[in-house]
Amino acid sequence: MSISIFFRTFLRGRLVGEDTQGNKYYEDKRKMRYGKPRRWVIYKGFAEASKIPSQWHGWLHFTTAEPPQTDHHYPWEKAHLPNLTGTPYAHKPKGLRGLIVRKVYEAWVPPETGRK
Numbered sequence: 001m002s003i004s005i006f007f008r009t010f011l012r013g014r015l016v017g018e019d020t021q022g023n024k025y026y027e028d029k030r031k032m033r034y035g036k037p038r039r040w041v042i043y044k045g046f047a048e049a050s051k052i053p054s055q056w057h058g059w060l061h062f063t064t065a066e067p068p069q070t071d072h073h074y075p076w077e078k079a080h081l082p083n084l085t086g087t088p089y090a091h092k093p094k095g096l097r098g099l100i101v102r103k104v105y106e107a108w109v110p111p112e113t114g115r116k
Contacts, residue, residue: 009042017067019053020080025060025067036062050083 013026022044028037039060043051052060055068084090 005040005042009040013040016059017056019056021051021053021082023051023056025056048082053080 009026012028012030014029016025016027016039018024024042024044025039026042027039030037032038039062041052041056041060045051053068055064058064059067
């Protein structure tokens with residue numbers, strides 16, 4: 001968190017809620033744009049936008065007026081996961097698990113160099 005966000009949160013922010021991953025959601029104490037208060041999130045850990053659950057995303061973008069209740073879940077809902085691409089937990093199709101990808105091409109060399 002930068003120093004300007006820290007001071008804005010301390011002076012003008014009102015804590016609205018926290019999600020299950022520890023991200024904290026704030027709202028400005030005064031109305032700013034078009035009669036709506038500014039809303040922001042302070043991430044726990046590194047800042048990654050995919051760490052925001054869909055309910056809080058809707059609140060941040062004024063789709064819902066009230067903050068979501070974190071304890072209300074339908075039985076068919078799965079727990080929110082951030083984007084796992086590039087991690088050991090990323091999805092790999094069944095045929096690619098354990099497969100070593102080898103280079104299947106030759107790099108092109110311009111003909112004027114005389115190398116091959």
